[in-house]
Amino acid sequence: MxxxxxxxxxxxxxxxxxxxxxxxxxxxxxxxxxxxxxxxxxxxxxxxxxxxxxxxxxxxxxxxxxxxxxxxxxxxxxxxxxxxxxxxxxxxxxxxxxxxxxxxxxxxxxxxxxxxxxxxxxxxxxxxxxxxxxxxxxxxxxxxxxxxxQLRQALQHYRTLTGHPAWQQALPALPVRATAGARKLEPGSRYAGLHLLARRLEALGDLPPRTVSRYEGDDALYDDELVQAVRRFQQRHGLTVDGVPGRQTLAQLAVKPDERVVQIGLALERLRWTPLLQSRRMVVVNIPEFVLRGYELTDRGIRVGTEMRVIVGKAARHATPLFDEEMRFIEFSPYWNVPRSIAADETVPRLLRDPGHLDRMGYEIVGRDGSIHRLVNDELLADVLAGRALLRQRPGPENALGGIKFVFPNREHIFLHDTPAVSLFRRDRRDFSHGCIRVEDPLALARFVMQEMPAWTEARIVEAMGRGESQTVRLSPPVPVVIAYITALVKDGQVHFFDDIYGHDRMLQxxxxxxxxxxxxxxxxxxxx
Structure with a gap:
């Protein structure tokens, strides 16, 4: 040589x-x-x-x-x-x-x-x-x-939009909404940027082609067809779907196609890391989408067996980590062992102000000798803060984990669980937890992961969730869980984009x-x- x-x-x-x-x-x-x-x-x-x-x-x-x-x-x-x-x-x-x-x-x-x-x-x-x-x-x-x-095809489409004239000029400020004073575009109103808005929506495929000309001139109105186009756009970008564009909708409309090209490219890179389906079932949580899907292998290929909204870790301080592990256990009517960080920052200060909060919310302190205390004193709280005693919440209607906990052992101590705070699932952006993941339909998830355990019928699962006595069940077989982070996906033939809430896309780029x-x-x- x-x-x-x-x-x-x-x-x-x-x-x-x-x-x-x-x-x-x-x-x-x-x-x-x-x-x-x-x-x-x-x-x-x-x-x-x-x-x-x-x-x-x-x-x-x-x-x-x-x-x-x-x-x-x-x-x-x-x-x-x-x-x-x-x-x-x-x-x-x-x-x-x-x-x-x-x-x-x-x-x-x-x-x-x-x-x-x-x-x-x-x-x-x-x-x-x-x-x-x-x-x-x-x-x-x-x-x-x-x-x-599907993402590759979306990538090619957005490449064709790079340099499109609809993005060469900025959208004007929205008119001030008469009823609330905020800048919003209401149906039936006029807007100086209506034609430009229509051109962008047409280029993106949200407005039917060859309809842009009707929005030229000072007399053009924000009509129902354009409202429906905005609704489609909002739905694809994780926004409140009301057909009334405000600050957030305008910000997403301002993102240029070449930026979307980069975003789709990052999503393709992340798909190359994603562990593949290697068993009959797999649970995948996509953090920026706030969605959990259960995939299963059938005779006709891979299908989505269950899908639901989730609540994930707060972006500022409690980002949910990304990893893959196997779900091995389910805990019905679980205890919640309050992490020391939450105890120090939230629970103990509350107990110092209101000692009755301990028993009222179903908390108890397990002492160094295994003794259980339902009354607060300074020594016990000091032990909790020092890690010498355990603060936990008993099973019941106030329990932060609800009626069920899905356990996939990991060094980050992350798990999936039920929650009594169901109203938060109605929010568009759902990063409210301390890192663990709350699921909207825990019964559906339990049925999905326990399909090969026929003794666990729906009625038995419901009974165990509401019994109030903790019970741990080993899954057979275990179910892989992937906590993923992808900000561009194709769903029902349409590309959807989600905010980079943890900044991971910026880090990858x-x-x-x-x-x-x-x-x-x-x-x-x-x-x-």
Whole structure:
């Protein structure tokens, strides 16, 4: 092997590749005369199209490789270097397609790589070359999720809107609403930006095409058709669906298509981390959407077996962590062991002001010797704050965990649970908890995860939830739980966007930009860099 080529390969981090792929006398991508084979041209075409997956073709040196391949009859040394470069570019591309470009643990995700479904990129590439179809390698490398392909299509659509004239001018301020004084656009009213609003909604697909002209001129009114278009837009962006655009709706309308392109690309990256369905059932919570879905494998493929709203950790101080674990237990009529942080910040100060709050709300203190106390004194509260005693809430109608707790042991002490505070589920934005996740329909979730436990009928579950006596049941089999964070999804053929409430998208975007040049995959031969 030529020394300069070896140095170049090692600089790119190709030690494992050199060990497994010694340079052959007849390079894989070139013929004996040094001309690129059709497979080489196909590979470059695929690399150039990496942006259709939300990836960056420059990470794989696509244009430099295309330029180098266009030179006919190159010397053997240059051909050997290009052969290695193209192989590494394709391997890097396939690995990025399956596992992403950034370790999720660097950007707030605790997903374990072993759970994501392995990919032998080298074997996949070799098989595709043998079949004469490199697109097959790409198809086998992308996450096998219908949502992934739907987001790719949404990405292409929003790319076509980049630079659209509807976003070249800012929407004027909304008129002041007569009834409340706030700036809102009411049905039947006039608005200087009505035509521009209609153009944006038409471009986004929320307003039927060829209707924009009716909103030109000073006499145009905010009519029912435009109201319905705004309602569709609001529904796709996690807003209050009332057809009355206010500050939040206007802010979402101001987001340009190129920003949505970035957002969809980040969602595709996150889907590459998401652990795949590896059992009959899986529960997935999408934090920014405030939604839980239970997926199950049937004879017809994967379907949603249950779906419900959730309440997640507060964005400011109690963000719910992202990870995957197995749900192993259900606790009916659970005790709530109050975390020391909540006890120190909230419960103990309340008890100091109102000692009767302890028994009135069903709390009790378990002392160092196991004794149970339902009356407060300074010594007991000091023990609670020091961690020498446990403050807990008994099962019952006031219990913060409601009638059921779903346990998937994890180091963050996060779980799913019922709640007596059901009114909060009506809010559009639902980050109100201290980190654990409250579920809107705990009975439906229990039925979903206990489907293979026929003795646990709906009636028995309901009885156990309301009995008031704590009971722990081991799930058989365990059910995987994924706490995910994706701010763009396609639902019922429409792309939906959600606020980056924890700032994870900003963190991921910064991590992608900050990658070292070597990690971005400079695949040019040494003499061309």
């Amino acid at each position: 030529h020394r300069s080529i070896r140095r170049w390969c090692l600089a790119l981090g190709l030690g494992p590749l050199l060990a497994g792929l010694a340079l052959a006398a007849q390079p894989a991508w070139f013929d004996a005369a040094g001309h690129a084979r059709p497979e080489a041209l196909q590979a470059v075409s695929l690399l150039r199209a990496a942006d259709t997956h939300g990836l960056d073709p420059s990470d794989y040196g696509a244009e430099h490789l295309a330029e180098a391949l266009g030179k006919a009859g190159q010397p053997a040394q240059a051909v050997s270097g290009l052969d290695q470069a193209l192989t590494e570019a394709m391997l890097r591309y396939l690995r990025h397609l399956r596992h992403g470009r950034v370790d999720p643990r660097q950007v707030g995700g605790g997903f374990r790589p072993s759970r994501q479904g392995g990919l032998d990129a080298q074997a996949v590439l070799q098989e595709a070359l043998a079949a004469g179809d490199l697109a097959q390698a790409v198809h086998r490398s992308v996450p096998p999720l219908g949502q992934y392909e 910064a991590a992608l930009k900050a990658r070292e040049p070597g990690a971005r995959g400079d695949t040019r031969p040494a003499g061309q860099r």
